[in-house]
Amino acid sequence: MSDHSATLWLILASALTFKAMVLFSxxxxxxxxxxxxxxxxxxxxxxxxxxxxxxGWILLVLSGASCLRADHASMAVxxxxxxxxxxxxxxxxxxxxxxxxxxxFALPIFVxx
Amino acid sequence: MxxxxxxxxxxxxxxxxxxxxxxxxxxxxxxGALSVFDREIDRWSIPETRFDPQPMPSFDNMxxxxxxxxxxxxxxxKRQMPRYHDSDAGPMTPRTELPADEYWAYTxxxxxxxxxxxxxxxxxxxxPESHNHIHxxxxxxxxxxxxxxxxxxxxxxxxxxxxxxxxxxxxxFLGFFIVGIAGFFMLxxxxxxxxxxxxxxxxxxxxxxxxxxxxxxxxxxxxxxxxALPFHFFFAFTGxxxxxxxxxxxxxxxxxxxxxxxxxxLEAQQQGLPHERSGIDAPLGSVDAMVTEAKRRWAxxxxxxxxxxxxxxxxxxxxxxxxxxxxxxxxxxxxxEGIHFNGVTGDVLREDPPHGISESIAEFLxxxxxxxxxxxxxxxLYVIGGLLGCMCIATGFMFFVEKRKQQHANAGSQGSRxxxxxxxxxxTGMIVATIAMLLANRIIPGTTEGKGDIEKWVFCITWAxxxxxxxxxxxxxxxxxxxxAWAAQCRLISVLSFIAVLANWLTTGDHLIKTLITxxxxxxxxxxxxxxxxxxxAGVVAHRITALKPVRDTETGEVVYE
Numbered sequence: 001m002s003d004h005s006a007t008l009w010l011i012l013a014s015a016l017t018f019k020a021m022v023l024f025s026x027x028x029x030x031x032x033x034x035x036x037x038x039x040x041x042x043x044x045x046x047x048x049x050x051x052x053x054x055x056g057w058i059l060l061v062l063s064g065a066s067c068l069r070a071d072h073a074s075m076a077v078x079x080x081x082x083x084x085x086x087x088x089x090x091x092x093x094x095x096x097x098x099x100x101x102x103x104x105f106a107l108p109i110f111v112x113x
Numbered sequence: 114m115x116x117x118x119x120x121x122x123x124x125x126x127x128x129x130x131x132x133x134x135x136x137x138x139x140x141x142x143x144x145g146a147l148s149v150f151d152r153e154i155d156r157w158s159i160p161e162t163r164f165d166p167q168p169m170p171s172f173d174n175m176x177x178x179x180x181x182x183x184x185x186x187x188x189x190x191k192r193q194m195p196r197y198h199d200s201d202a203g204p205m206t207p208r209t210e211l212p213a214d215e216y217w218a219y220t221x222x223x224x225x226x227x228x229x230x231x232x233x234x235x236x237x238x239x240x241p242e243s244h245n246h247i248h249x250x251x252x253x254x255x256x257x258x259x260x261x262x263x264x265x266x267x268x269x270x271x272x273x274x275x276x277x278x279x280x281x282x283x284x285x286f287l288g289f290f291i292v293g294i295a296g297f298f299m300l301x302x303x304x305x306x307x308x309x310x311x312x313x314x315x316x317x318x319x320x321x322x323x324x325x326x327x328x329x330x331x332x333x334x335x336x337x338x339x340x341a342l343p344f345h346f347f348f349a350f351t352g353x354x355x356x357x358x359x360x361x362x363x364x365x366x367x368x369x370x371x372x373x374x375x376x377x378x379l380e381a382q383q384q385g386l387p388h389e390r391s392g393i394d395a396p397l398g399s400v401d402a403m404v405t406e407a408k409r410r411w412a413x414x415x416x417x418x419x420x421x422x423x424x425x426x427x428x429x430x431x432x433x434x435x436x437x438x439x440x441x442x443x444x445x446x447x448x449x450e451g452i453h454f455n456g457v458t459g460d461v462l463r464e465d466p467p468h469g470i471s472e473s474i475a476e477f478l479x480x481x482x483x484x485x486x487x488x489x490x491x492x493x494l495y496v497i498g499g500l501l502g503c504m505c506i507a508t509g510f511m512f513f514v515e516k517r518k519q520q521h522a523n524a525g526s527q528g529s530r531x532x533x534x535x536x537x538x539x540x541t542g543m544i545v546a547t548i549a550m551l552l553a554n555r556i557i558p559g560t561t562e563g564k565g566d567i568e569k570w571v572f573c574i575t576w577a578x579x580x581x582x583x584x585x586x587x588x589x590x591x592x593x594x595x596x597x598a599w600a601a602q603c604r605l606i607s608v609l610s611f612i613a614v615l616a617n618w619l620t621t622g623d624h625l626i627k628t629l630i631t632x633x634x635x636x637x638x639x640x641x642x643x644x645x646x647x648x649x650x651a652g653v654v655a656h657r658i659t660a661l662k663p664v665r666d667t668e669t670g671e672v673v674y675e
Contacts (some may be wrong), residue, residue: 040141074445074477075488081343082494084663088340089501092318 009070014083016063020056021087022105027052027096034099035106046112055110060084127305130298130533131509137280137295139506139539144277145348145549146499147269149492151485152223153636154269158554159237160621162254162261163637165223169218169420170255171401176229179258180216183231183249184209190247194235195584197245203237211235211247214390216425220255222442222487227255242374262390266565268554272572278352286359292352293360299349306338314338327515334508337501344498345505354475367532385462386453387432395431395457403454407437410452410464421485422449424458434462443489446476489524503540510536514590522593530590534583534598541602542579544651548609548644549575595658603655610648614641 025031032047063083067076094101116122156163170176198205215232216438226414232246252261266272275281282288309311317339320332338345353360363618372610404420411418421440427433444664451465458659480486484495512530518529553571557564579602586598617637618624628638 003612020122021318028315028318028375031318071488072444074480075486078481079488079494080489082341082491084496085341085344085501086494086497089337089497092320092336092340095318096320096322 006070009066011077013063013066013079014071014087015065016059017080017083018087018090019105020063021084021091022060022102023052023056023059023110024082024108025091026102026110031095031099032106034095035102047106047113048110052110123308125303127302128513130305130630131302131506132513134295134298134302135506135509136535136539137291139503140280140504140543141277141292141295141352142499142502143543143547144273146496146503148274149495149499150636150639151267151269151274152221153639154273154551155267155420156634156636157617157640158268158551159261159265160381160623161225161265161559162624163621163634164254164256165168166225167220167255169220169404170258171425172218172229172404172423174401175255175258176218177253177397177400178261179229179253179501180213180231182260183213183229183251185211185231185247185249187234188661193247197235197238197240197247199237199239206236206386214246214427216428217511218423219421219438221421221485222419222523225254226252226261228252232536234458238526243370262559264562264564265559266554268550268568269475271565272550272569278356281461287629289356289359293356296349296353301352302341303338303342307342310335310339317358324657325526327512329514330508330512334505334512337505337508340502340542341505343643344495345502347478348482348498348502351478355479355482370569384453386434387427389432391432393431394429395433397425397433397456398459400435403459406454406459406461407439407452410461411439411450413602414450416450418450427456431457433457433617441480441485445480445484445486446473447483447485498584500633507540510540518590518593522591530587531555533596535589537583537587537596537598537602538580541606541651544606544647545579545609546572546576547604548606548647551611551640551644552609555613555620564637566656569633591625595661600655600658603651603658607648607655610644610651614644617641 026035026047027049029047029049033048036045064076064080067080067083070076091102116125159203185208187208190211194205194208211233213231214234216229217231218227218229228250229252229642230248230250232248235245235247238245251265252263253259272281277291278292279286280288280291282291306663308510310316316332318334318336320329320336323328324332383513400423404423405475407420408417416439418439419442420437421442422436422438424438425433425435426436433453433454436451437454438451441447441449449452449465452461453465454460483544514529514533514536518533521527550568550572553568554564557567561567583596583598585597586601590596619642623634623637625638625641628634628641
């Protein structure tokens with residue numbers, strides 16, 4: 001594995017982990033409201049928690065797979081676990097300070113009708 | 114103590130253990146996080162060593178000469194010689210005439226300099242059975258063989274790194290044991306913390322900054338604790354594992370010493386490695402040839418690599434043997450794949466066999482903590498984990514104070530005032546001391562006698578001053594207001610950080626444009642950038658704290674901040 005492609009896999013893994021954490025947070029009613037009510041003239045609706053969680057898990061598994069592509073398995077496990085910590089912290093901070101940034105992740109399919 | 118529920122008992126344990134040992138854990142987490150980049154901090158603090166990492170140089174052409182230059186360390190000689198030497202059997206050998214028995218050289222993928230050491234034999238020992246060694250060390254520039262001056266302290270690997278596991282209190286290993294106890298109770302604090310946390314998953318991402326100060330602090334405490342829970346758990350746990358024999362099974366060096374010695378001799382016999390000197394003088398063969406052979410064998414196992422550690426036992430004797438270990442930069446587990454050679458003939462005596470499952474797990478766990486691997490991204494993730502740990506502990510102190518200070522103010526108690534002063538000292542005071550040390554390192558001329566010792570004093574005295582400052586300014590806490598020392602020390606961190614970066618530029622000519630762009634050198638650029646980041650964050654925090662205006666709640670009479 002060349003250094004270059006390992007870096008790309010790690011960037012992909014980071015993006016996937018971040019997105020997974022965003023979806024997990026949106027599956028919680030409080031955060032869903034936080035993200036959507038930050039935008040004017042929008043009705044928050046309710047999150048389709050089951051779908052959000054399922055998609056979150058799929059992304060998390062994919063991020064784990066990307067970590068495995070980049071590194072020896074023993075190292076990939078550490079990268080993956082710590083990526084989850086870092087991404088969760090960043091998502092929590094965005095939710096607190098700039099919740100509207102996460103609005104683009106609240107796709108129509110995640111709204112419970 | 115009467116508890117109405119298990120949860121209450123757990124909360125009690127979490128609060129008080131956390132309070133007492135949190136101060137120690139803060140040091141472990143913060144300096145542990147800095148230790149991730151200890152070699153890089155070394156480069157920043159010793160400008161003579163700012164060059165690229167080097168492979169192990171030729172033993173035959175360079176290292177042999179350097180080894181013969183190493184002398185036994187003076188203090189160790191004074192302390193240990195009378196203990197080992199039997200004055201009835203013969204005269205005491207002068208320090209510089211002790212014969213060498215063991216040589217070692219150690220480098221990693223992050224080390225431009227090479228650390229080397231020697232163990233010297235004591236003639237006429239009281240106990241010929243035991244390992245009567247007096248040691249000496251040297252650090253060289255592997256390009257020329259020139260030694261790096263002794264008065265230069267490697268601030269990263271010789272001060273911050275040992276601080277995180279020994280508090281640099283070496284007297285009777287007291288610091289090690291304090292850290293050991295703190296590490297053990299860290300595990301207890303994590304378990305009790307999870308127990309008393311009602312909504313781990315529901316509040317996984319929760320930081321409600323529009324709520325009360327107490328609520329905000331608790332949210333941050335919970336969130337930083339929970340999101341990095343695996344990190345906190347594994348680092349406390351593996352830290353304990355690394356020192357487990359030292360903490361819990363020291364009997365092998367006391368009561369069971371004879372058994373321990375016998376086991377060593379037996380093991381050496383089974384491995385075919387001579388345990389004792391033969392007493393017959395013999396010259397050392399070509400170690401370079403052995404290194405070539407070791408590399409060939411690693412490559413044939415599909416584990417091609419560089420030499421990380423090289424050790425020569427029974428120097429100058431017919432029983433001499435050379436152990437060569439691989440640098441473990443490409444995997445987590447600390448495995449050396451050691452290959453041992455007859456020092457005189459160069460024949461392979463033994464190849465360490467692949468390890469079983471339990472050893473492999475132990476190697477993974479210790480490797481995870483000691484991180485010899487080459488993976489910059491993971492290193493930074495470790496720093497983030499460590500800093501999340503620091504945030505968790507710091508907000509723990511703050512919550513303790515915030516929850517009680519009104520009651521204490523009403524009752525005229527000084528409890529939260531004292532805790533708050535200690536919190537200021539361990540949170541901002543520790544960072545001030547760290548940066549002051551780095552700044553002192555750049556200001557004190559390199560030729561100064563005992564430069565490293567002065568730097569250590571700067572660190573300790575600054576920290577003590579920060580404590581005094583925190584105590585002197587703590588009066589408002591007794592009436593449920595905030596200690597102004599928080600903001601003042603943040604401002605100090607901010608100012609010192611920028612001056613340190615400037616001082617590095619002025620004393621070495623290495624400014625960020627050079628270290629980042631024209632002549633890239635990440636070790637120095639990274640330390641500079643981290644200092645600038647600390648300076649900016651501390652400045653913003655100081656500004657924010659000062660902007661908070663105390664308001665007396667009209668209904669309850671409590672002091673709140675907006």
